[in-house]
Amino acid sequence: MAFAAPAKGLRADASAGNELVSANPEFTRDRWDPVPGYADDELGVSNPQHNLAPVEIKEPIRLLPTARELEVRRKLEKETLIALQKWDGVVLDVRETSFVARLVDVSGNHSDEEVELEKDELSPFDLELLEPGAIFYWTIGYRQLLPMGERVRESRIRFQRLPAWSASEIAAARERADAAARELGW
Amino acid sequence: MQPLANLAGRGARLSAPRPDELEISVFGPGYGESIAVHLGDGRWMIVDSCIDNRSERPAALEYFGDIDVSCEDQVAIVLATHWHDDHIRGLAEILRACSTARFACSHAFSTREFLLLVESPALGTEQLPAGLREFAEILAILKERRAAGNLLLGTPELVNQKTVLDQSARCEVMSLSPSSATVMEAVQAFATLLPEPSQPMKCVPSPKANEGSVALWVCGASGVALLGADLERNSKDDRGWGAVLGCAPLMKGRASLVKVPHHGSSTGHDQRMWDELLVSQPHAMLTPWELGGRHVPDAADRDRICALAPAAVIAGDTVAKLDRYQPAVERTLREATISRQAAIGRTGHIRARCTPSDKGQWRVDLIHNSQRLCAA
Numbered sequence: 026m027a028f029a030a031p032a033k034g035l036r037a038d039a040s041a042g043n044e045l046v047s048a049n050p051e052f053t054r055d056r057w058d059p060v061p062g063y064a065d066d067e068l069g070v071s072n073p074q075h076n077l078a079p080v081e082i083k084e085p086i087r088l089l090p091t092a093r094e095l096e097v098r099r100k101l102e103k104e105t106l107i108a109l110q111k112w113d114g115v116v117l118d119v120r121e122t123s124f125v126a127r128l129v130d131v132s133g134n135h136s137d138e139e140v141e142l143e144k145d146e147l148s149p150f151d152l153e154l155l156e157p158g159a160i161f162y163w164t165i166g167y168r169q170l171l172p173m174g175e176r177v178r179e180s181r182i183r184f185q186r187l188p189a190w191s192a193s194e195i196a197a198a199r200e201r202a203d204a205a206a207r208e209l210g211w
Numbered sequence: 212m213q214p215l216a217n218l219a220g221r222g223a224r225l226s227a228p229r230p231d232e233l234e235i236s237v238f239g240p241g242y243g244e245s246i247a248v249h250l251g252d253g254r255w256m257i258v259d260s261c262i263d264n265r266s267e268r269p270a271a272l273e274y275f276g277d278i279d280v281s282c283e284d285q286v287a288i289v290l291a292t293h294w295h296d297d298h299i300r301g302l303a304e305i306l307r308a309c310s311t312a313r314f315a316c317s318h319a320f321s322t323r324e325f326l327l328l329v330e331s332p333a334l335g336t337e338q339l340p341a342g343l344r345e346f347a348e349i350l351a352i353l354k355e356r357r358a359a360g361n362l363l364l365g366t367p368e369l370v371n372q373k374t375v376l377d378q379s380a381r382c383e384v385m386s387l388s389p390s391s392a393t394v395m396e397a398v399q400a401f402a403t404l405l406p407e408p409s410q411p412m413k414c415v416p417s418p419k420a421n422e423g424s425v426a427l428w429v430c431g432a433s434g435v436a437l438l439g440a441d442l443e444r445n446s447k448d449d450r451g452w453g454a455v456l457g458c459a460p461l462m463k464g465r466a467s468l469v470k471v472p473h474h475g476s477s478t479g480h481d482q483r484m485w486d487e488l489l490v491s492q493p494h495a496m497l498t499p500w501e502l503g504g505r506h507v508p509d510a511a512d513r514d515r516i517c518a519l520a521p522a523a524v525i526a527g528d529t530v531a532k533l534d535r536y537q538p539a540v541e542r543t544l545r546e547a548t549i550s551r552q553a554a555i556g557r558t559g560h561i562r563a564r565c566t567p568s569d570k571g572q573w574r575v576d577l578i579h580n581s582q583r584l585c586a587a
Contacts, residue, residue: 110540115414123549135534136264137242137554139501146547158414165543180543187412195331195406202326208354210366211321 106179108166112138114182116159124155128163142182151184160185225578227253227278228564233382233431235438236562236578237470238263238270239498240527242554243298246438246470247271248429251381255280256288257309258427258438260301261498263558269301270558272308282308288368288376288384291316292425292440294346303348314353315368315376317389317423319397320346324405328415331406343415370425373458382431385461388442389423390454397423426455426472428462434565434573435464437488439472444481452481456488465490467571468563471523474500475508475516475584485519494573495520496561497584498527501552508584517585526559526581 112128117139119125128138144152151161161184167176228234234249238261245261255275263270275282286309291302306314319325329347357365368376371394376384389397404415424440445451452472467490473479475497495516500507508516508525516523533553535541544551559580563573 109537127554135536138533138551139554140544140551141549142547143549154411156413160414165540167539178539178543180547189409189411190406192408195408198327198331198406201330202323205326205330205350205354206321206323208357209321209350210357210362211326 105169106164106166106181107169107176108164110165112163114161114163116155116157116161119155119157126161146180146182147184151182154184154186225274225277227280229566231381231433232564232566233429233433233436234562234564235429235436235468235470235496236271236274236560237496237498237526238274238558238560240500240556240558242300243296244474244498244500245269245271245298247274248384248438250287250377250384251379251431253280253285254377254379255286256290256377256384257286257305257312258290258440259292259298260305261558262301264556265558269305270560272305274560283310286312288312289314290370290376290425290427291320291346291349293317293423294320294343295441298441299345301345303345303352306349306352311364313364313368314349315370315425317394317397317425318369318371319389319394319401319423321367321369322398322401324398324401327405328401331415372454373461376427380432382429385428385430385458387426387428387437387455387458388440388451389425390450390457392447392449393423393451393454396450424472428458428466430463431565433567433569434468434571435462435466436468436470436563437466437484438470439479439484440470441473441479443473443478452484456483459487462488466493468494468496468565468573469520471495471497471516471520473507474498475512475525476500477512477515480512480515490571492522493520494563494575495523495584496563496575497523497525498559499525499556501554506552513584521585522575523584524561524575524577524581525584526561528556528559528580532556 111131113131114126114128117125117127120141122145123141123143125139125141128140130137144155147155161182164179164181164183166179166181168179169176228249230252232249233251234247236247238245238247240261242262242264243260246258248256248258250256257271261270262268263273266273272282274280275286280286282305289302289306289309289312291299291314293299306312329343329350353365353367355365359365368374370376370386370389372386372388372390374386376386378384406412424442426440426442427438429436429438442455443451445453447453448456466488469489471479472484497508497516533551536544557580560578561581562576562578564576565571565573
């Protein structure tokens, strides 16, 4: 049995000046509703309002954001991230605790660079995609925090997520390869 | 030994070689390494591609513009020694410009495994073209030629060990690699890169090994040169430089000029190549290369090469300068990276020429951004 935490402090939105915790209304609604038949002590929580009791949540608590939440978060991040530099990168070599990549300036104003980065710079999700040939996007910029407008320097690496090969796509590529061989007289 | 002439900054007008003059021009690093060979009588061969970082065009084409060589009519062969980004980028542009040139490449590239890699969507981004796209473009040019009825120019010349690429009264060009064993190995390497169902799509990386590289023996009436490509040493004698030594009986004499293999790295060094295929203290030319903080030639490579070829010269910047970013970006880069270096140094050009009257003595000119490798 899981219970929601008090709504006070959990609900947050950008307009109120707090960092957005969740944009999902299901996730942020007031849940401190009285539950008939349960005393506060039995529930093991401190009820700030004695006439209210926690409500039971039937779904398990989600630690990962939903797609909708991610979308809203990305939109908000886009609005507040001032990008100073963007690169496209390709992984050239993966070493024990680091990886080597070629960086190409997206603006075209700077020459290509080759860098060695710690694997620690990557999120666990991106780490799974780390292999030679993997493509990533690296942005360095300032994040403008609301409401006071503090600036935080930010480095963000995000790996390209591509669909998996299907058997039919591979079969089609094979047919094209055979056709190319015929066309070239091989 | 002839003194080096440095033409950089003199504003000297470059001229084309005489009809009987053999020329080996090495360009690099820019993005890659490339060689232009004058085969005699105004006919040329271009080996690999190097994108000049000033013009962002293939350096060999820029040079031909400077010396009034018509790419369309005078380039007879365009050769891809192997499939590595630093040798192939820009090769399709070269082949398109050299519309009467034959295209030559390793026999390994004619296999189904390689064609399947080329025909699988080679993913990248606008800024990061996948290496295979260059080959896809080359194959498209060849198909266009065949569709136009030009079967000779539309059929790639497949190179094995001992393939004669060009033969005339002035010069003969023969391949020293890849050996059959190397081709088999390359095909196996391609097979490991093939897409599998349910596997995520990715930008296909080029294989790490360079044993499949096409090394060349250029034998002219005036001099002999060995162009080592990125060919490496191998513990087995049927591949790498070991296999090349098996061709020694076919080679006439020894070479007095060498393009040092694999940017002078220790992996490209096989002492038997120096002892059995080259004259003592030959002219040596090379281009530098960097990857993830590993720079070649390093100090040990430099010492080794200079002991064997004291007049060795290197094209381009040995250490390329990094661009400066805004202070906040620089601070973040310092914190986030273990090492950082410019991927592209300024492109250099070294030119070696030799006429029959020179009796095998090459005249080496440092055209621009090139220098001696060894201390005087």
